[in-house]
Amino acid sequence: MLSAIVPPRYNQIEISLQQLSAFTDGTLDQCIEKQIQPMAWSPLAGGNLSSNQNLEALTKKIAAQYETTEEAIMLSFLAKHPSKIISVIGTSNKERMKRCLAFKEVTLSNQDFFELYSTALGHDIP
Ligand SMILES: NC(=O)c1ccc[n+]([C@@H]2O[C@H](COP(=O)([O-])OP(=O)(O)OC[C@H]3O[C@@H](n4cnc5c(N)ncnc54)[C@H](OP(=O)(O)O)[C@@H]3O)[C@@H](O)[C@H]2O)c1
Numbered sequence: 001m002l003s004a005i006v007p008p009r010y011n012q013i014e015i016s017l018q019q020l021s022a023f024t025d026g027t028l029d030q031c032i033e034k035q036i037q038p039m040a041w042s043p044l045a046g047g048n049l050s051s052n053q054n055l056e057a058l059t060k061k062i063a064a065q066y067e068t069t070e071e072a073i074m075l076s077f078l079a080k081h082p083s084k085i086i087s088v089i090g091t092s093n094k095e096r097m098k099r100c101l102a103f104k105e106v107t108l109s110n111q112d113f114f115e116l117y118s119t120a121l122g123h124d125i126p
């Protein structure tokens with residue numbers, strides 16, 4: 001017999017600059033409303049930004065401005081969302097881990113967040 005219903009604490013979702021549907025399909029809104037912490041799988045899009053060359057170039061440009069890595073910018077973008085997304089990185093490469101950890105030193109400006117967001121979508125945000 002079930003004695004209690006335990007509400008979920010986490011929801012693991014694919015989210016990255018290449019996969020942003022959770023931003024607008026209600027998934028992250030529901031996480032905020034129900035106090036469920038989202039975990040992003042494939043937060044670096046498996047290393048594939050090259051299918052959106054504008055996004056790839058912008059990520060590099062912003063990383064240079066913040067004197068950090070592209071990985072840090074991709075993870076900082078997710079961390080800035082108000083649902084407090086935790087990224088689940090998939091590498092076992094030590095150098096990549098260091099490049100990812102650099103995100104702890106980065107706080108993206110709102111302007112950079114929205115520029116990344118609109119470039120990832122390929123259109124202005126209404
Ligand atoms: N819940 C689910 O349905 C679900 C589904 C899929 C995965 N997951 C979990 O999520 C974890 C993370 O997923 P993921 O592995 O797709 O995450 P990810 O961190 O986005 O991708 C990691 C992969 O991308 C490569 N990579 C990252 N940045 C790169 C770059 N700039 N250039 C070249 N390669 C780059 C890494 O290569 P290197 O090894 O060379 O660093 C590694 O192979 C998985 O380990 C798994 O535990 C959950």
